[in-house]
Amino acid sequence: MSSDDAATGDVAVPDHYSRAQRRIILAAFEQFAQHGVSATSLQMIADVIGVTKAAVYHQFKSKDDIVLAVAETEMARLEAAITLADAQRDSVRAREVLLTRVIDVAVQRRRLYSVMQSDPYMARFLAEHEPFRRLMERLFAILAGEDLDSDMRVQAAMLYSAIGSAASHPLVVDLDDEALRIHLTQFARTLFQLPH
Known part of the structure; x- marks a missing residue:
């Protein structure tokens, strides 16, 4: 660095x-x-x-070009989390690893994570960016597992969006990073019926 x-x-x-x-x-x-x-x-x-x-x-x-460079930098963090999750022995452990890393990034980078998800310029840019779409497909495949039924896809999409939105929401701005991380992790584990 x-x-x-x-x-x-x-x-x-x-x-x-x-x-x-x-x-x-x-x-x-x-x-x-x-x-x-x-x-x-x-x-x-x-x-x-x-x-x-x-x-x-x-x-x-x-x-x-600058937006692409910023997005590429953030995508590298997400890709590292997905790669680590892919290396796990089973799908439950892969979900746990991925959720932990995504939550860590969202909490550490609250303001920017929110921009990446909700800014209209960035949303339009990423929607048209093929590498980002492929990365999201990999992320959702891990979260939804092999059984990509509509319930699991909706849960995965809601969770990913909720993590970023919740991390930067005005109602939690006073929470320190560790408290926020604990709450988001409990929510994610409950949604995916993972052990607490």
Whole structure:
């Protein structure tokens, strides 16, 4: 993790981005979490890192390219959780591992997780992004198991949406991370009839 990563929490930008691009991605994380994707301009991102908007354009051709870089960074975290869950011996343990990791990410990154799920710009972008759709299919296959009946698919979709929404909801803003993690885990285990 670079010093840029440390300054923005535990954001781990993929190595294939240059140092200048990494600074822009980290600034975008900050602005997206604070203002939402739709309300964040390239000028706002440039102001955070003290460069001109032209300098941002030199690194990324469009706002969509920055959104893609932010989404790719977050998708890497989710992919790591799915890969770990896939390595488990049985489906129950795979669900437990995946739910634990998804809840950890949602709690650690409350504001950004909410943006990733609910911001109209990001929602439209991700809906059209094939790698994200494939990742969601893998996630839901683990949560719903081999038996992809409509009840399990609805439960999986509700749970995934509920985790992100609940983690950033105003009613729980006063809960510390550990308390929130415990409550979300109990809810998820009950929904999927996993042992407590």
